[in-house]
Amino acid sequence: MQTGSKIAVVGATGRVGHHAVELLRARGYDPVPISRSQGVDVITGEGLAQALEGVESIIDAATGPSPEEAAATEFFATAARNLQAAGDRAGVRRIVVVSIIGTDRFQGGYGAAKVVHERATLAGPVPALVLRASQFHEFVPQFLDWGAQGDVAYVPRMRTQLVAARTVAEELVDLATDPAVAPHLGPPFPEIAGPREESLVEAAQLFASRRGDPVRVEGVSDPADPVTSLAESGGLLPGPDAKLAGPTFEEWLEISVPAASRS
Secondary structure, eight states, X not given: OOTTOEXXXXXXXXXXXXXXXXXXXXXXXXXXXXXXXXXXXXXXXXXXXXXXXXXXXXXXXXXXSOOSHHHHHHHXXXXXXXXXHHHHHHTXXXXXXXXXXXXXXXXXXXXXXXXXXXXXXXXXXXXXXEEEEOOBGGGHHHHHHHTEETTEEEEEOOEEOOBOHHHHHHHHHHHHHOTTSOSOBOSSXXXXXXXXXXXXXXXXXXXXXXXXXOOEEEEEOOTTXXXXXXXXXXXXXXXXXXXXXXXXXXXXXXXXXXXXXXX
8 A cells, every 4th residue: 555545543532543653653654533522423423434535454453342241332433334334435445453362262241242243344334344452551550550458559460462552553664554454354353462472460660660650469360250260271372373563561651651760
């Protein structure tokens, strides 16, 4: 695909989307940010047709407004249908969507909603690709905040291969702009993950120490929860053919999170 081509980024202000916009611009493409703050709504369709005029590819990095399965499923299914329909009318050549490694192993919840997202995107008339990514480095502080109870933060025990959101954005941009990449990549979907396996609990401890947070981080486990069992057993780790790319979590910390003053 020639530089100067228009590439739309859905979720352009989000964790992955804002990196995709920056990378596209740096590579000489014309990014078209799509988000409600830009006056474009993929659920109602407001402004979507105008935004996609002349667009060659769409990067779909949007996240739902809720982690609950029903709400997330409705969001992803509606967004995918609208993007496919509007993209087809606009002559868009491909859609690239980011998903989650192991999402098809979930029996419910947000993971199940992402499977619906994948299928709805692949079922449309515009050729599409799905990239499954591991958990982002940027999620670690969220887990700390969600589990905070006084001076203790309870973090799920999880085996993961944490990856930087910018690294995922780089791969999405490659898939959206490389004409040699074939669309309709179905199972097994391409995967991207960090360079090594990490413990979510240990990553949370490193993050807390880096920002000088005195909180004590403890791992929690619920044997009755199938999601917990999946996470602890390595069900969210990448397969042998996944693309592995840095930085590691510790390297990302050094670059992205200011160290707390020790004075």
